[in-house]
Amino acid sequence: MPIPKSLLERLKQNEIIARRFHEIEISILTILNFQDFVEKLLSEISTKFSVPYTWLSIIEESNITHYLNSIQDSDLLSTSTAFLSKDDFLGITQNRLKPILANKQLDRFDPILPAVSDYTIGSIAMAPITLDGEVVGSINQADTDTRRFEPGIDTSLLEQLALKVSLCLSNVTAHEKLKFLAFHDPLTGLLNRGVMEKILQREFLRSKRYHIDLTVIFLDLDAFKSINDTYGHDNGDRALCHTADCLNRLKRDSDIVARFAGDEFVVILPSTNRTQAESYIQRVKQELANHPLTANGQEFHIKLSHGISSVFEKGMDSSAILLKAADKRLYKEKQNKSADN
Numbered sequence: 001m002p003i004p005k006s007l008l009e010r011l012k013q014n015e016i017i018a019r020r021f022h023e024i025e026i027s028i029l030t031i032l033n034f035q036d037f038v039e040k041l042l043s044e045i046s047t048k049f050s051v052p053y054t055w056l057s058i059i060e061e062s063n064i065t066h067y068l069n070s071i072q073d074s075d076l077l078s079t080s081t082a083f084l085s086k087d088d089f090l091g092i093t094q095n096r097l098k099p100i101l102a103n104k105q106l107d108r109f110d111p112i113l114p115a116v117s118d119y120t121i122g123s124i125a126m127a128p129i130t131l132d133g134e135v136v137g138s139i140n141q142a143d144t145d146t147r148r149f150e151p152g153i154d155t156s157l158l159e160q161l162a163l164k165v166s167l168c169l170s171n172v173t174a175h176e177k178l179k180f181l182a183f184h185d186p187l188t189g190l191l192n193r194g195v196m197e198k199i200l201q202r203e204f205l206r207s208k209r210y211h212i213d214l215t216v217i218f219l220d221l222d223a224f225k226s227i228n229d230t231y232g233h234d235n236g237d238r239a240l241c242h243t244a245d246c247l248n249r250l251k252r253d254s255d256i257v258a259r260f261a262g263d264e265f266v267v268i269l270p271s272t273n274r275t276q277a278e279s280y281i282q283r284v285k286q287e288l289a290n291h292p293l294t295a296n297g298q299e300f301h302i303k304l305s306h307g308i309s310s311v312f313e314k315g316m317d318s319s320a321i322l323l324k325a326a327d328k329r330l331y332k333e334k335q336n337k338s339a340d341n
Contacts, residue, residue: 020048021157025164032175034067035077041165042080045141053119053142055080057112057126059089062136064169067176082114089137092126097135099127099158103146112140123149127162131169139165185259187237188244196258196266197319203256203270204319207311215277217267218326219306222337224263227302231295238293239263239302246287250280266323274310281306305333 024044031037038056046054058065060083071077088111093100102109103123112126113119124142128135139162143149183195191199200216207214221227221239228236240263247257247265256268269277285304292299307329309322316322 017049017157021161021164024048024161025168028165028168031168032172033179034064034172034176035071037168037172038068038077038081041139045139045161049141051141052144053117053121053140055082055114055117055140056137057082057084057089057140058137059086059135060084061086062134063131064136064173067173079114079116082112082117084111089135093128093135093138097128097130099125099155099162101125101149101151101153101155103150112138120144122146125149125155125158127155127158129162129169130166131173136169138162188241188259190244190248190265191256191258193258193260193266196256196260196268197323199256199258200266200268200319200323203268204311204322207270213271213273214311214322215269215272215274216309216322216326217269217277217281217306218260218309218323218330219265219267219281219304220330220334221263222303222305222334227300231298231300235293235295235300238295239300242291242293243288243302243304246284246291250283250287266326274308277308277310281308305337306330307333 024041027044028037028041031040042054042056045051058068058081065083068077068081092108092112101123106121106124109121109124109126119142121142122144123146124140126138126140128138130136141149183191185192203214206212221243224236224239227239240259243265244257244259247267251257251267251269254270255272258266258268260266267277267280269280272280281304288302288304292301294300307326309316309325309329311322313325316325
């Protein structure tokens with residue numbers, strides 16, 4: 001019995017679709033950074049399948065949110081990524097991992113739409129994606145045509161795409177974590193000493209060349225050993241993270257905060273004189289005084305000592321000397337405090 005023509009056409013169409021999905025998989029398989037991965041994925045789906053709207057919805061509490069939020073210069077990402085709460089996401093999917101197709105009551109999908117979108121949707125396909133077994137969001141497609149993603153059509157290829165995306169996402173995340181640890185302190189999330197020294201060298205040369213201010217603050221926590229001994233090392237870590245957060249929140253975008261070692265931090269302040277640097281660190285100290293930590297039912301305050309050096313002081317012939325001068329002044333302040341006590 002000959003195979004019906006309609007069935008042959010369907011088989012041929014499925015073969016074309018499968019090949020296109022395979023091409024998408026190949027194109028994203030070796031990408032190891034979030035921006036390129038997401039941009040390539042969305043553009044490939046949109047191009048190969050002529051889908052008017054393709055975007056990602058990401059659960060705000062997921063592990064990848066901060067990676068995507070850190071991408072500043074992608075127009076595609078800003079218009080094609082939506083963030084929503086886990087409760088809102090599960091309210092739509094009802095905790096199902098299979099793709100969802102719909103062409104009616106589409107307003108229930110509003111939480112997964114990008115904030116800047118003006119999509120005219122007739123039908124939608126929502127395929128959940130996972131990272132290390134946990135749902136982190138979905139890859140979504142929509143069309144003005146109500147029949148494009150009509151409920152009841154075969155979703156096996158969408159499931160395969162979501163699985164491949166999830167596997168690739170795991171690779172990208174692992175690589176991004178390694179890259180982050182190469183440049184950042186794992187406890188506080190601040191830049192590490194090696195990166196800080198390179199940035200200071202760059203800013204020092206720029207300051208000398210263009211004759212603009214550059215100030216460095218070297219600081220540490222007073223009686224940090226006592227915090228560890230009295231409240232435990234976990235609370236010592238909390239104190240370091242609390243200090244790092246305060247330094248970060250009160251700085252300008254152009255300023256650099258780094259963890260130097262132990263309880264020591266360095267702040268690089270481009271286009272900043274000594275008076276302005278002193279004002280900044282006093283604001284930090286006041287903020288810490290206003291927000292003590294609590295451990296074992298007791299409050300404890302974080303107090304800082306600091307030293308400041310400026311590029312236009314006599315003898316500041318290198319970034320290393322500039323940093324050493326701030327360190328010496330920190331040490332002197334520590335000595336003065338010890339003498340007063």
